[in-house]
Amino acid sequence: MPFTSSIIPSLSQHEPAWWFMFRENELLVHLTDEHAHIPKISQPEELSLHVLRTQYLGQLDGIACFSAELDAAENFVPADMAFRALRPLYNVLPEEFFWLAGRAFQVMNWDRNSQYCGRCGRQTVLLDGQRAKICTHCQLTTYPRISPAIIVAVIKDQQILLANAPRFPHGLYSVIAGFVEPGETFEDCVHREVQEEVGIEVRDIRYFGSQPWPFPDSLMVGFTAQYAGGEIRVDQEEILEAGWFRADKLPDIPGKVSIARRLIDWFVENYS
Ligand SMILES: [Zn+2]
Known part of the structure; x- marks a missing residue:
């Protein structure tokens, strides 16, 4: 990975650097046609921006990276730039900059809070x-603050368990997820969340991978598991509907940005 995390800047403050600047929860980006770019400047003052706090993040290919919190009371926006919510930028920022922006947001937000x-x-x-x-x-x-959450693909007879929650866009189904509670192992959390949300038992829990999810400070820890018993029942509050789906008959599923989608893609590759 070309990014190296660090706390103290080792480069000259006057060299151009990548600046991830936030006003409230929105990131300042250059906009050109379909693409967004992070400003590469020496100081935010170059863009006539009033910075409340800055944080050094590290280096990307030898170029310093900073996050900054801008004064929310101001509404000045530099020419050809815009403030954008982070998550929709996944499709328009280069991917490594998207994840760096997530890191920047978490550090900036922590400093602020x-x-x-x-x-x-x-x-x-x-x-x-x-x-x-x-x-x-x-x-x-x-x-x-980093809040760990499990996310799990449960498999039964060539089918995957997917659920629709009220917080999802209409008609979207995804795998089961939930925050780890104090005192729990990840495995405890997988058992509890699957039991609470859909009322079934699982076995053979295996680590799949992880993903920072900076909305605002989660760390998603992915697992696969096999169905062990029980009938699906949902509480109509956290989960509206849930069911078993074959790889060739999937409902609407999350976009490529999420580990949820990686888990579902893994299922499709292995259970088609
Ligand atoms: Zn104190």
């Missing part, structure tokens, strides 16, 4: 050389 101690309310400061902050009063240390 951790200015004060969560325990005593006093100001925090950066901990030397670490992606961490410490409270100046009670010494509580905080790290960027």
Whole structure:
């Protein structure tokens, strides 16, 4: 991977760098026809932008990468540029920049949300050389929040379990997913989520792969599993409908950006 994460800039601040600048939750991009690009500049001031905070991310092929939080009270937009929500940029940003933008968003957002101690309310400061902050009063240390969630493709007789949730676009079906609770292993979480959401038992849980999901701070950990027992029942709240689908009769499924789609593609390749 050509990107190297780092906390302290080793290059001159005056060399042009990739700047991932956010106003609220939207990223500033150059727009040309169908494509978006990250601005490569020496300083945000070059674009007459007012920056509240900046964070160094590391280097991409020897070029420094920064994230920055722009003043949300301003509405100035540089020429040929626009602020865009991150997720729809998947199809228009080069892929490595899309994932770097996700990393930038998480670091920027963490910096924004951790200015004060969560325990005593006093100001925090950066901990030397670490992606961490410490409270100046009670010494509580905080790290960027990363919320692990499992996502699992359950297989039964050449069919995959897919479900439609109210939070999905109309008619879209995907694999089961849910956040890990304190004290759980990933495997515990797979058993619990599948049981809670569709009422079935699984066995033979195997690691598939993982994916950061910066909307806002998830880490999706993918698994495959085999059906072990039970009948599908849904609660009509978290899940509206669920069923077993053959590879040649899939409903609408998520787009290429997600690990959900990679799991479904894996099923199609192996169970057609
Ligand atoms: Zn404190």
